[in-house]
Amino acid sequence: MAKIQLNGKKVSLKNRTSIKQLLLNYKLLNKRVAIELNGKIIPSTKYNIYLKDKDIMEIVHFIGGG
Amino acid sequence: MKSDLLKIGGKTFKSRLIVGTGKYKSFKETKDAVLASKAEIVTVAVRRVNILDKKKPLLTDYLDPKKILYLPNTAGCFNSKDALRILRLAREMGGWKLVKLEVLGDKKTLYPNMLETINSTKTLVKEGFKVMVYCNDDPLQAKILEDYGASAIMPLASPIGSGLGIQNKYNIMLIKKQSKVPVIVDAGIGTASDATIAMELGCDGVLINSAIAKSKKPIIMAKAFKDAVISGRNSYLAGRMKKNFYALPSSPTEGVIN
Numbered sequence: 429m430a431k432i433q434l435n436g437k438k439v440s441l442k443n444r445t446s447i448k449q450l451l452l453n454y455k456l457l458n459k460r461v462a463i464e465l466n467g468k469i470i471p472s473t474k475y476n477i478y479l480k481d482k483d484i485m486e487i488v489h490f491i492g493g494g
Numbered sequence: 495m496k497s498d499l500l501k502i503g504g505k506t507f508k509s510r511l512i513v514g515t516g517k518y519k520s521f522k523e524t525k526d527a528v529l530a531s532k533a534e535i536v537t538v539a540v541r542r543v544n545i546l547d548k549k550k551p552l553l554t555d556y557l558d559p560k561k562i563l564y565l566p567n568t569a570g571c572f573n574s575k576d577a578l579r580i581l582r583l584a585r586e587m588g589g590w591k592l593v594k595l596e597v598l599g600d601k602k603t604l605y606p607n608m609l610e611t612i613n614s615t616k617t618l619v620k621e622g623f624k625v626m627v628y629c630n631d632d633p634l635q636a637k638i639l640e641d642y643g644a645s646a647i648m649p650l651a652s653p654i655g656s657g658l659g660i661q662n663k664y665n666i667m668l669i670k671k672q673s674k675v676p677v678i679v680d681a682g683i684g685t686a687s688d689a690t691i692a693m694e695l696g697c698d699g700v701l702i703n704s705a706i707a708k709s710k711k712p713i714i715m716a717k718a719f720k721d722a723v724i725s726g727r728n729s730y731l732a733g734r735m736k737k738n739f740y741a742l743p744s745s746p747t748e749g750v751i752n
Contacts, residue, residue: 475561
């Protein structure tokens, strides 16, 4: 099991969960989102990488704003 | 009439009104107001996805980014590092290169931190972004931004969300006169006539959010702004009459029956 910090919250994941799988779980795959993992932006071509313990991940999207 | 188009960062637009998508009661209202405004560009913010609510509707479900240009904005950033992070993430989301930079300096006035704004502009231009920059109504700072490659200068009319209208028309005019890139009045516009004044000063466009979203009837106000911007632009292009200190009769003085 991997414990990561996702959008500021502690989340436990099954072993060998990829970014793609995680996005699928949150119904965000193929939506307009961007991923930052440990401070680095991850392009969608690299969503197959596995998340590991203590990873810090951010998923962002567009919201209404001025 | 020859077509009068707005060109920013290599893109061409018919509408000179840019609208924000914040502060509306619902996404439905946001959508209806945007459609009524006939704007071709909307500003959007970048925030964390709410991972606790998988069914929460998304802005993109209501406003299709393929049909209307999303202008990612760094609203809420108080330093260059955060602003750059947001815009790089935004670029990742959809390849957006045309962005709006806003680096704030003070929570009470939301005035820009111009030092951080200028530094961010430099970096973003180097990275290939087309940057529209929120700035003070200061012609010297505006010139610096243009020299560093800003794609549009966006001076404030008055503090963000204040609705106080254009406080320094003379400065806005000076900025417009000296700029070779579009000047778009951003922030502080309170009502439709304020937008007309901005356009009559020769500005290339206006950005409105609160004045529409916080009006009593946002959809009608969106239409009012659409018309106000067109009127102001036409009035500017037509060229106003000269001001006189005394009356000049409108009817001929010859042939008066006496």
